[in-house]
Each structure stands twice: as C-alpha cells, then as structure tokens.
Amino acid sequence: MKKYALILAVKMAWIPFVLSAQSADTLWTANVLGRNFSIPTAFSASDSLAQTTQSAGEYLVRDPRIAIRQYVPGSVSTVSLGGANSEQTRILWGGIDISSGASGVLDLSLVPAAMISQSSIVGGVNSSSFDVSGIGSSILLENAADGKDQFYSAFSFSSIENTGVSVANGGSFGSTSYSSKIQVNRNLNNYSYQMGPYSGTMEGASNSALNFLQRFQGDLGTYTWTTDLWYTESEKLSRGSIITPVNISYLDDKSLRIKLGLKSKSGSDFQLYSGNESQSYTDTNAALSVLDTNLYMQWTGYYGYTDSLNKLTVRANYYTAGGSSRDAKMLVPKLGYERLSGNWKVKLNTTVFRSTPLLSITTTRNLQLLGTKGYLSLGNSFRLPTLNEMYWQPGGNPELVPERGIGAKWLVQKTKGAYQLMFTTDQFLIDHLIQWVPTVNGNWSPINYKSVYTGSGTARISRVNKFSSLSWAYTLNTSRVLNSENPGDPSIGKSLIYRPLSQSAFLYEQKLKAMVFQMRAYQIGLRHTLRDNSASGILPLERWVDVSLSASPWKGVRSMLTLHNVTNASRAQFQYYPLPGRYISIQLSINSIP
Amino acid sequence: MKKNLLGIIIFAALFASCEKNTTTEPKTLPYSKAKLVLNEGPFGSGSGSLSAVFADSTVHEAFALENGFPVGNILQDGLTVDSLLYLATNVSSQIHCLSRGTLKHKWSTSVASPRSMAVVGQKLYVSNWTNPYLKVIDINGGALLDSILVHGLSGAIAIKNNALIVALDGGFSNDHRLAIVDTDLGGVDTLSVGDKPNSFVIDGDELYILCEGYSDWSGTGSTAGSIWRVDLLDLTSSKLAEGSDANEHGSGLSRDSDGTFYFLNGTYESSVVKWNNGEAWPTNNYINATAYGLSMIEDTLYVHDAKDYASNGTVMVYDNAGNLIDSLVTGVIPRKTIK
Secondary structure, three states: OOOOOOOOOOOOOOOOOHHHHHHOOOOOOOOOOOOOOOOOOOOOHHHHHHOOOEEEHHHHHOOOOEEEOOOOOOOOEEEOOOOOOOEEEEEEOOOEEOOOOOOOOOOOOOOOOHOOOOEEEEEEHHHHHHOOOOOOEEEEEEEEOOOOEEEEEEEEEOOEEEEEEEEEEEEEEEEEEEEEEEEEEEEEEEEEEEEOOOEEEEEOOOOOEEEEEEEEEEEEEEEEEEEEEEEEEEEEEEEOOOOOOOOOOEEEEEEEEEEEEEEEEEEEEEEEEEEEEEEEEEOOOOOOOOEEEEEEEOOOOOOOEEOOOEEEEEEEEEEEEEEEOOOOOEEEEEEEEOOOOOOOEEEEEEEEEOEEEEEEEEEEEEEEEEOOOEEEEEEEEEOOOOOHHHOOOOOOOOOOOEEEEEEEEEEEEEEEEEEEEEEEEEEEEEEEEEEEEEEOOOOOOEEEEEEEEEEEEEEEEEEOOOEEEEEEEEEEEEEEEEEOOOOOOEEEEEOOOOOOOOEEEEEEEOOOEEEEEEEEEEEEEEOOOOOOOHHHEEEOOOOEEEEEEEEEEOEEEEEEEEEEEEOOOOOEOOOOOOOOEEEEEEEEEEOOOO | OOOHHHHHHHHHHHHOOOOOOOOOOOOOOOOOOOOOEEEEEEOOOOOOOOEEEEOOOOEEHHHHHHHOOOOOOEEEEEEEEEEEEEEEOOOOOOOEEOOOOOOOOEEEEEEEOEEEEEEEEEEEEEEEEOOOOOEEEOOOOOOEEEEEEEEOOOOEEEEEEOOEEEOOOOOOOOOOEEEEEEOOOEEEEEEOOOOOOOEEEEEEEEEEEEEEEEEEEEOOOOOOOOOEEOOOOOOEEEEEEEEOOOOOOEEEEEEOOOOOOOEEEOOOEEEEEOOOOOOOOOOOOOOOEEOOEEEEEEEEEEEEHHHHOOOOOEEEEEEHHHHHHHHEEEOOOEEEEOO
C-alpha cells in the first residue's frame, strides 16, 4: 500500500407524516401516476410499524429497485437505483435537492424511514424534473403536518443489540398545525458471523444517530406558510473488514437543515432552504492516521408558479465546502419549465455551470392500450461535478465537465380486480462519467473518463384482498462500459461495479384472527466489485427471508415480533464485511390513533 | 477346512492392501519453479493475492487455492528463504509463513502494518509504518522475540553480513535516514541520505540507495528523488545523482549483472529508466510504461502495471536490452515479483 484510497466523506434522507397509515391493515398499492412519476413501493401495514424506528437505509431494502450499500447495519448507507450510481441518485426534501454538494451523496442511515412514502421513489429520466442533476433517479422525502391530534411512542429492540426509540406528535393550535418527531437509533451490531473460513463476533462496528424533525404550517391570508427544521447528529465506528485487525475509524456528523415556505392559492410558491453539515473523520487503520473535517453549507432559494397548464421554477443554489481537504464555493442557478397538459408533457431545466449553459429536456406521453395504462418518457439530463471532485486537496480537478445522460423510461400497468401487474424499464447512456484515477505524482484525481450504458427493468405482480396481500417484484439490471479515455481500460465491455445483476422482493401478508403474519423473501443477485469483473471480486447471489407477527393487544398498542434472516444466510455488501445472520427484533408502539 | 480357507483369505487381503515399498526420487514440488507475483489487492475491501507464474501458465489466487483462506488485505512483501516463503500483508497486519514449494500455510503472526522483511540466522526482521521499531520474529514458529528501536518508521531492508540496512522512509510523512542494525550486538546507527529512501542494491562493500523524494500533497514542500551511495566499511554517504525538478521521483531500484541500474521514474503510472554510476538523474524513458512496481530477477525486468487499481493487473517481462518477452495477467495491483 503506497497511498490510501481517497476518503470521501459521505452523508446521506420522505413521507407524509401520516399516522393514520399505521391503522391500515391492508397492503398499500396506491397507484400514483402523474407529475411525480413515482412508482409505488409495496409497503405493508406491518411495515408502517417498522417505519417508526428504522432509518431509510434499512427500510428501503423492501423495494427491489433500490440497491443499498452499507458495511454493517447503521453504517454509512448510500443508495442507487435504476442503474444510476449514488451520486446520480438524488435525495430531495420537499422539492429541494439536499444531496451533499461536497460529496454528491446523502447517507440514508441518517434519514428517518418516516420520511419515506410509497411515492418517494422516482426512477429514471423523469427525476431530472426535480431541481437537479437527476441523471438517474430521485428519492423524495417529506415531512407533513396535517393538523390532526396524534401521538406515538415507538420502541425497537433486537438480539444483536440494535435499538430504536422514537416519539412523535402532531396537532394544531389556532390556525397553526404542527408535527414533530424525535428518533434515536443505537446499533451495537453484536452478532456472530461465519464467512468462509472466518468466524467470530463483530466488534468495533457500532453507531448511533439522533434525528429531530419539526414542522409548523398555517394560513396567512391567501398564503400557506411552512417552517421545517431537521437536525441530525451521529457517531459511527468502523473496524475495517474481518480480515484486518480491529483498527477503529470514527465518523462524527452533525447537520441542521431549515426550510421556510410560502405558498399562495394563486399558484406562487416560495421556499428558502439552509443546510449546514459538519463532519470529522479519524482513521487509524494500520499505518494511516487521517484526520479530516468537512464543513458543508447549502443555501437554496426557490420560486415556483403553477397554473392549470404550466409550471415555472427558478432556483438559486449556493454551496460551500470547507474543512481540511477543500475550500470552495459554487453558485448554481436553475430555471425550469413544465408543460402540464397535452399528449406530450414537456419539462425543461436549464442551469449555468462555469459560464456554460446546460439544458435538460424530458418529454412524457401517457399511454393507454388494451386496458393497460402507462407512459413513455424520453429525455436528457446531467450531473454537475461535486465540490470534492473539483477542489479536493490534493488532486481535485476544476476542469471537470458535467456527466451527461440521455434516457428512456417506459411503464405499463394493468389492474383487474384484486390483481395488478406493472412493468417498467429505465435505459441510460451516460457520457463523461467521472472517475478518480492515479496520476504520475501519486495523487489521485477525477477525470471525465468513461461512457456507459445502464438499464434496469422491473416487473411486479400483486394481489390484495380483505384478508391477505401478495406481491412479487423482480428487477434485472444491466450495465456496460462502452468507452474510456484509456483505450487499454480493462473495464471496457464490462459491467459497472456494485450493480446487482438482479433483485427480487416477495411479500406475503395474511390477516389472522388476532394478528397479522408477514413473510418477506429477498434476493440480491451477483455483484462485481472489480472493474474488469474478475471472479476474485464477485459478491455472490444472496437470498434471505424475514417473517413477522404483528398484533394489537390493546387499543392504541401495536407490537411486532420479527425473525430476520430465518435461514441464517451469509450476507455482505462489501467483501469481508458480513451482515447479520439470523436474529430477532421486537417493535412496540403506543399510538393515540389505533 | 472352512476356517483355514477364511484365514488364508484374510491373510491375503492384509497383504494385498500393502503398497509396494520402493524408494523414489522426491517429486518436484508444484510451485518450486514458479515465480510469484505479489498482488496487493484493493485497499480496505477484498484481499491481496499471489499469482504463481510458470513457463506456460499462471495460477491465480495460489495462496487461497492451497490454503482455503485469503492472504489478507494489501500483500506488501514476500521473501523466500531456503524452503520457506514469508508474506507480509500490510493492512491485515499479518506475517504468513508458507512452504515455498507447495504454498501450504505453516504459521501466521500479527505485526502491525508490516512493510519489508529480512532473515538473518533464525530470525525474521520486519519493518513497519506504525512504530519506530523493527520486529524480530522466530522463523520457525512466528513467535515475537524482540523489538529493535530504529528511531523511525521503516521500509526497505537490505542485509550485509549480519547487519541490516533499514530505510527510514517516514511512512506517509518524510524522513531521510538509514538505520544500520548490528544483529549480533543489537546496536543501531543512523545515517542521512536523501528524502524517503525506498530501495537498495548492494555491490560488495557499497550500498546504492534510491531515494524517492517527498511528495507534498498539500503544499510546496516536495523534493526531488536522488541516488546515494554508502560505504559500508566506514558508513559514509554521498549523493550521486538528483532530479532537477521536485516532481521527479523514483522507486524500485534494481541492477543487472553488467552493473546498470534500473528504476521507475515515479511511484504511480511510471516508466522504467536506466542509470549508470557517474551519470546524471535519468530523464529519458528506457521502457515506456504506466508501472506501479519494478523487479529484476536474473537480468530480467518485471514491470508491474496496476491498470485502474480496481481490476486485474499486468506484468510485462523485458530482457535487459529492453525487449518485451512476455506479458502476464495477474491479480489486482501487482506490486513485486519474487523467485
């Protein structure tokens, strides 16, 4: 080892805060088509209890379109879907892109699962309609206050000593509605592992996180005003892989996000967002002792005007990144237009990057054929280089140009009685893909290096009736490196790394006399970790099953007992970082609304 | 009669199960003629590997194949001593002892961040980037025998008689010294040379040192690489050549039987240069390459190309006239080839 791999400080976060969902006892298959172009995730009523104490990183495993990468439960979790990588998968909060302008990602282990709804996942080219570099996909987070008096306390405990506590309440005073939620997660990750010839007990991989969300909402004449506050604090220990000695690295992270909004009944929408994040990282792995701090700020001003036919948006984003490894700032103005009616709906987004205008256009046509509904979207998009990529010391490359993509998305859906069948596919060609490469003086530096193709197709069938729910979704992913700045690049013609070749999720839920039984079966396909796809870097196919029983023993009390990974399957998302085998968790909530 | 027949059958069966006792020549051990390429592996996640190169084939992942477990993260160095092979894994912080001929594992011991190794007598000396001590290991069982204070983070090691010459390269920082360790008496002297000494060639009583020069990532403190000579009789040092630019660095010093020196003109993505004593720092490429490591075995150059550091690498084999004679696919980040 001559040089350490570049350490990217990564961070990563929607759901209408709808307590009434907890009382639902049937599978949600809300069919949400329309402007968001989100494709619903098959969440169940049992899942709503898990949602009260889990992070988004744990919760989104249920959706086979999503690839979550984490070392151990609660560690830094990055997400990608639709063939896009983590930087190309954007996280939005109330319409504001909050993916880090420094690193380009958001740590989903620091996002409460309660911010995720069935409508949160927007895959494919349509994500470019949301403020951004939506080259691949978007995850929409939300925190609502509907004014209803509601309260819950929720607890979770597991046999691997991972715990979660959350308290939430909502209501109104005068004409003001409010909601607040505090969630604390503490994962000791005390589990045994068996990985090939290695066995032992995981140590040095604990983490904790605190999330506080507060929203106020009210009317002011013809305007509705909102204020949102989101505070996060976390500590994570990382021990390295199981074939290295336990050398603890430590990541401390604090962030404060504030959003103010004013929306008129006539269609004007103003928002002001401020995000401030500080991280400190200490790595004592072997010979390397790295101390790194990251100070990141984002200011966003937004104005939108919507009438029956059109939507116009103006955004100004100002990013700063400071700390020990960079000192940079960037102003990114954006103008967007969306045509809301007509056979072909059009969205335009334009921005200026280093004096160069960039334009993305997405057009969508609704389809209806032989009783099936669907749509086809075509468009182009781009991902701006991050401040780390441009200004990291040493090695940052201020000459980087944005990644550019053209994409197509197709969806069809058919509902007949209790059955629904859905098929969707996303295809992308991405050029100027940014990759870090070594240079002759020993520094690693990012360059616009590759052209790639990514494709993803998901089929889902579901059946819901009064007593049971069934859903099976299967995703196939394809990717290829088409070209490279280096003609001898060994990755040309190969799959991109860490893209599962397939993913599948099966859900069966049965309402029994006094409780609900749920079984979830998962499959994640083979993943390559080496760019030339050589066999030594393969993470093999994994299958695992979770079963749970939930009940409401008293009015206002809900409980769930889950046996995770029933078959004790060996699992890992990075080589030599085993995930837990079989373990038990208990969840309990006390609600004001049964 | 029936009992006698049964006894005969049993008696015959016992003898039939005996093998004919013959004396045969010992078979050639499977890996004894192979050269071994040390592949670091991807940093952090994954494992290094050993590629065993034969005349007409290569066995990849030879360590894992023979032992059923990976060698560890960042295979840093390998040393063959008689019938044994010692491997140092830097991030996994292990020293493995194997049979050189079969690559079967014998013992492992923990040493934090090992870099290089040398054997004197029954002791294995291991340098490291964690603390200013040289670790002393029993070659027969791996027990830690001693720690020798060498006054700095240590890298390359050379042996002259029973003395060790240890490069104090500063790890990720800078240093410009050698430690001379008397293994008999335990005394340690230090000697100043250029910034970040990283490789040696011994010629009689003279030691040639290639100093990498310091790469200051965060400022303007970079220094150029240099070549030094040390008289091992009186421990005096002299600088023979130095790069004219602070961005000129060097690594992997080797020498052929004609006395010509070869090294890489950097630490990443480097070309091979040639140098003779009395010349200035070489600026012309002898072999154009994008190399990460260089080895020389019996006047044959092994140029290690790590490609994109996330794929299998390649070792190009050249004769000392610069002619390409072979190209081998190896594991991830090939670092060094040993006999």
